[in-house]
Amino acid sequence: MAAxxxxxxxxxxxxxxxxxxxxxxxxxxxxxxxxxxxLDAGAEVFADRGYHAARVDDVVKAAKTSHGTFYLYFAxxxxxxxVLAVDVATEMAALAREFPVIEPGPExxxxxxxxxxxFQGLYERSGAVIRTWTEAEMSDAEFGRIGADLVMEFTAHxxxxxxxxxxxxxxxxxxxxxxxxxxxxxxxxTTGTLRVDRTAMLDALTxxxxxxxxxxxxx
Amino acid sequence: MAAxxxxxxxxxxxxxxxxxxxxxxxxxxxxxxxxxxxLDAGAEVFADRGYHAARVDDVVKAAKTSHGTFYLYFAxxxxxxxVLAVDVATEMAALAREFPVIEPGPExxxxxxxxxxxFQGLYERSGAVIRTWTEAEMSDAEFGRIGADLVMEFTAHxxxxxxxxxxxxxxxxxxxxxxxxxxxxxxxxTTGTLRVDRTAMLDALTxxxxxxxxxxxxx
Amino acid sequence: MAAxxxxxxxxxxxxxxxxxxxxxxxxxxxxxxxxxxxLDAGAEVFADRGYHAARVDDVVKAAKTSHGTFYLYFAxxxxxxxVLAVDVATEMAALAREFPVIEPGPExxxxxxxxxxxFQGLYERSGAVIRTWTEAEMSDAEFGRIGADLVMEFTAHxxxxxxxxxxxxxxxxxxxxxxxxxxxxxxxxTTGTLRVDRTAMLDALTxxxxxxxxxxxxx
Amino acid sequence: MAAxxxxxxxxxxxxxxxxxxxxxxxxxxxxxxxxxxxLDAGAEVFADRGYHAARVDDVVKAAKTSHGTFYLYFAxxxxxxxVLAVDVATEMAALAREFPVIEPGPExxxxxxxxxxxFQGLYERSGAVIRTWTEAEMSDAEFGRIGADLVMEFTAHxxxxxxxxxxxxxxxxxxxxxxxxxxxxxxxxTTGTLRVDRTAMLDALTxxxxxxxxxxxxx
DNA sequence: TATGAATGAGATTTCATTCAT
DNA sequence: AATGAATGAAATCTCATTCAT
Numbered sequence: 049m050a051a052x053x054x055x056x057x058x059x060x061x062x063x064x065x066x067x068x069x070x071x072x073x074x075x076x077x078x079x080x081x082x083x084x085x086x087l088d089a090g091a092e093v094f095a096d097r098g099y100h101a102a103r104v105d106d107v108v109k110a111a112k113t114s115h116g117t118f119y120l121y122f123a124x125x126x127x128x129x130x131v132l133a134v135d136v137a138t139e140m141a142a143l144a145r146e147f148p149v150i151e152p153g154p155e156x157x158x159x160x161x162x163x164x165x166x167f168q169g170l171y172e173r174s175g176a177v178i179r180t181w182t183e184a185e186m187s188d189a190e191f192g193r194i195g196a197d198l199v200m201e202f203t204a205h206x207x208x209x210x211x212x213x214x215x216x217x218x219x220x221x222x223x224x225x226x227x228x229x230x231x232x233x234x235x236x237x238t239t240g241t242l243r244v245d246r247t248a249m250l251d252a253l254t255x256x257x258x259x260x261x262x263x264x265x266x267x
Numbered sequence: 268m269a270a271x272x273x274x275x276x277x278x279x280x281x282x283x284x285x286x287x288x289x290x291x292x293x294x295x296x297x298x299x300x301x302x303x304x305x306l307d308a309g310a311e312v313f314a315d316r317g318y319h320a321a322r323v324d325d326v327v328k329a330a331k332t333s334h335g336t337f338y339l340y341f342a343x344x345x346x347x348x349x350v351l352a353v354d355v356a357t358e359m360a361a362l363a364r365e366f367p368v369i370e371p372g373p374e375x376x377x378x379x380x381x382x383x384x385x386f387q388g389l390y391e392r393s394g395a396v397i398r399t400w401t402e403a404e405m406s407d408a409e410f411g412r413i414g415a416d417l418v419m420e421f422t423a424h425x426x427x428x429x430x431x432x433x434x435x436x437x438x439x440x441x442x443x444x445x446x447x448x449x450x451x452x453x454x455x456x457t458t459g460t461l462r463v464d465r466t467a468m469l470d471a472l473t474x475x476x477x478x479x480x481x482x483x484x485x486x
Numbered sequence: 487m488a489a490x491x492x493x494x495x496x497x498x499x500x501x502x503x504x505x506x507x508x509x510x511x512x513x514x515x516x517x518x519x520x521x522x523x524x525l526d527a528g529a530e531v532f533a534d535r536g537y538h539a540a541r542v543d544d545v546v547k548a549a550k551t552s553h554g555t556f557y558l559y560f561a562x563x564x565x566x567x568x569v570l571a572v573d574v575a576t577e578m579a580a581l582a583r584e585f586p587v588i589e590p591g592p593e594x595x596x597x598x599x600x601x602x603x604x605f606q607g608l609y610e611r612s613g614a615v616i617r618t619w620t621e622a623e624m625s626d627a628e629f630g631r632i633g634a635d636l637v638m639e640f641t642a643h644x645x646x647x648x649x650x651x652x653x654x655x656x657x658x659x660x661x662x663x664x665x666x667x668x669x670x671x672x673x674x675x676t677t678g679t680l681r682v683d684r685t686a687m688l689d690a691l692t693x694x695x696x697x698x699x700x701x702x703x704x705x
Numbered sequence: 706m707a708a709x710x711x712x713x714x715x716x717x718x719x720x721x722x723x724x725x726x727x728x729x730x731x732x733x734x735x736x737x738x739x740x741x742x743x744l745d746a747g748a749e750v751f752a753d754r755g756y757h758a759a760r761v762d763d764v765v766k767a768a769k770t771s772h773g774t775f776y777l778y779f780a781x782x783x784x785x786x787x788v789l790a791v792d793v794a795t796e797m798a799a800l801a802r803e804f805p806v807i808e809p810g811p812e813x814x815x816x817x818x819x820x821x822x823x824f825q826g827l828y829e830r831s832g833a834v835i836r837t838w839t840e841a842e843m844s845d846a847e848f849g850r851i852g853a854d855l856v857m858e859f860t861a862h863x864x865x866x867x868x869x870x871x872x873x874x875x876x877x878x879x880x881x882x883x884x885x886x887x888x889x890x891x892x893x894x895t896t897g898t899l900r901v902d903r904t905a906m907l908d909a910l911t912x913x914x915x916x917x918x919x920x921x922x923x924x
Numbered sequence: 925t926a927t928g929a930a931t932g933a934g935a936t937t938t939c940a941t942t943c944a945t
Numbered sequence: 946a947a948t949g950a951a952t953g954a955a956a957t958c959t960c961a962t963t964c965a966t
Binding site: 078103104105115116118119124125 | 938944
Binding site: 730733735736739770771772773774777 | 946947948949950
């Protein structure tokens with residue numbers, strides 16, 4: 049029935065916390081606040097219950113607003129998720145571009161360590177969204193692509209850096225190994241599957257990455 | 268939903284492909300065949316669509332049977348998943364117990380390589396169920412435990428073996444690293460996120476594990 | 487989300503009161519009865535309230551069944567209406583094919599009169615569906631077509647018969663005039679807009695048609 | 706819906722394009738312009754989508770104004786429609802009063818022809834509103850009455866004129882036949898169901914009316 | 925043992941109308 | 946006089962589970 053509504057402009061841009069336009073409407077200050085509340089609520093609810101179990105009702109309750117208002121800002125539950133996902137993916141990609149060239153010695157170690165710390169921070173905040181990508185069996189898988197694409201981009205950036213460091217290693221593979229290591233470690237840590245001290249974990253991770261690529265422990 | 272039903276005897280045992288008793292009923296030949304069909308169908312459908320998107324209707328269609336029959340064998344959709352999950356978890360645990368002691372040199376390499384190949388095979392067959400654990404936000408979270416428990420057990424076994432090999436390394440951490448590496452690599456490979464040749468992937472993985480633990484590449 | 491359900495086979499055939507297959511399922515006796523109840527209820531509710539105001543809830547209440555059941559037989563409210571509409575359209579078309587050759591004299595008159603009576607009967611039973619076609623602004627107008635097509639077919643059949651009777655009259659136009667006259671008269675009568683006795687109305691109508699085409703009153 | 710609101714002064718008068726007072730407020734120049742825009746937009750949107758499918762949102766967008774403003778001028782969507790409908794009904798009634806006495810011969814023919822042309826013009830402009838009356842199943846049916854009343858009035862006027870012309874014919878019925886013929890023909894023509902040239906259609910219509918009432922073609 | 929049919933709670937989405945500035 | 950934002954009742958549709966044969 050709905051049929052002839054103009055095609056809903058996909059969620060929103062990305063970088064801005066709250067965009068100036070949604071679904072063709074201009075947003076004023078109040079509207080922006082409301083949208084921000086919805087985004088926060090969405091992130092929280094998806095984190096708590098996962099994509100499927102999350103009901104729009106939970107989101108609007110958390111945002112202290114109404115169903116009607118929700119659909120003023122997002123075309124659907126999926127749309128909300130997409131906005132959040134694209135945001136996180138963008139942040140991740142930016143972080144990947146800042147992955148340091150791996151060098152032996154204490155300076156190299158410090159650089160890696162610092163980067164990992166940032167990654168872990170991001171994961172702690174947005175891990176729920178990231179993990180939900182795995183529920184990729186969402187509508188038409190058109191969706192799981194966001195996750196897969198990100199992994200590819202992420203890996204590519206890392207591989208570029210690693211190539212600089214060690215020529216005779218399969219950089220592509222190494223990059224993937226780093227991604228696997230870092231992501232899963234953060235995953236196990238954040239979900240509490242593995243109870244390790246955060247600092248200890250980051251230290252170990254740093255050593256592994258450096259050693260794994262430079263071929264020898266830095267100590 | 269399931270609400271107030273008397274506690275249903277949990278799905279089935281584990282090792283046997285199809286058990287002799289379900290929900291208090293004896294199973295004859297025909298019954299066993301039906302159950303087997305349902306299990307196969309379940310594995311396939313969960314693999315294709317993920318836990319939430321999988322409908323009981325899809326399962327019974329794939330098994331060429333009816334809704335009524337489904338509930339003769341399983342107390343619920345969750346019950347079916349649990350049975351499948353426990354099966355895989357059991358296999359995984361068995362595999363973990365056979366993780367070889369890591370040794371330098373070609374023999375060590377061969378042992379690792381062989382083990383990894385088996386893991387990869389298992390993952391290829393049952394990865395869907397494994398990945399679905401990540402949708403852990405299922406009812407009562409009582410469910411995500413299966414996955415977390417398995418990871419712990421798996422890691423523990425590996426750590427035990429590693430401890431034998433290299434005393435002065437944080438075995439616990441190393442084990443987790445191996446798990447992360449192996450699982451994610453298989454994941455990326457199976458889902459097609461990263462297009463690598465299977466053999467090349469296993470070779471690289473083998474090297475990494477051996478080097479990572481023994482401190483030097485085997486060549 | 488729903489996404490990948492097999493395309494819903496459009497309603498059903500037409501001529502049979504209740505078809506043997508819906509949405510891929512075979513129908514047994516009980517199923518047929520239920521479907522028949524739903525069709526009856528639908529016709530009634532659409533008649534009472536019109537397409538838009540009719541709620542699925544009204545239909546299932548009238549059919550003494552549940553929402554779930556409704557969607558077992560029809561893909562949507564629109565689907566139900568389409569089935570009813572196609573049924574009526576088919577009956578109408580059949581009736582049009584039986585429109586008599588218009589002849590002067592008492593026999594001609596009797597033939598016309600008899601046909602009009604049948605038309606009026608059909609209209610009385612199914613007028614609600616027919617009138618609803620005017621609400622043609624339903625999804626994509628793909629729908630109003632059923633009505634428009636029927637009018638065209640109807641008119642074409644009549645024109646063919648009229649051509650036989652009077653060569654020098656614009657048969658196409660005459661046919662349309664007859665359609666207009668007959669349909670609206672039935673409409674005004676059925677809705678009570680014009681309170682005329684049924685017999686008187688049919689008599690007058692008969693005279694008009696005969697006179698209009700043969701050029702002179704039959705008396 | 707509207708539920709328990711105090712009775713709102715019915716939309717507006719009728720004859721004036723835009724009245725000086727709405728809902729108790731005086732209208733200045735700007736206000737009048739806004740109201741005119743809303744009326745135009747309403748006519749257009751109702752024509753395009755029909756009463757039910759028309760959303761207030763469509764109307765305000767077409768009028769380049771806001772929801773809030775809409776309710777400054779109309780108590781409800783229904784109110785807007787009523788205003789439009791009453792306007793058209795008034796025009797129609799006026800037209801009916803001018804229906805000529807049917808006389809044989811060229812002068813009679815010309816008079817009829819002229820009148821029909823005016824009718825057709827009006828129908829072309831306002832047909833959408835007229836057709837929407839058929840969606841009479843609006844709230845309380847209090848609404849379909851407008852249409853039915855109009856038809857009655859229209860028919861009554863015609864009957865009066867016809868009575869003058871031919872005493873021994875059932876004038877009441879003849880009038881209805883004319884209404885049916887004229888309205889449906891215009892309908893089929895405007896909606897494109899029947900593709901006939903406008904002039905040809907009017908000619909044929911004229912002949913039919915004259916012949917139908919005077920008993921013989923004018924030629 | 926098997927199955928087609930039925931159920932109904934619950935999830936998403938729409939849109940006329942009101943509010944606050 | 947005007948407007949963007951908010952509201953929430955109501956409608957459609959889905960699907961795990963139970964029933965009756």
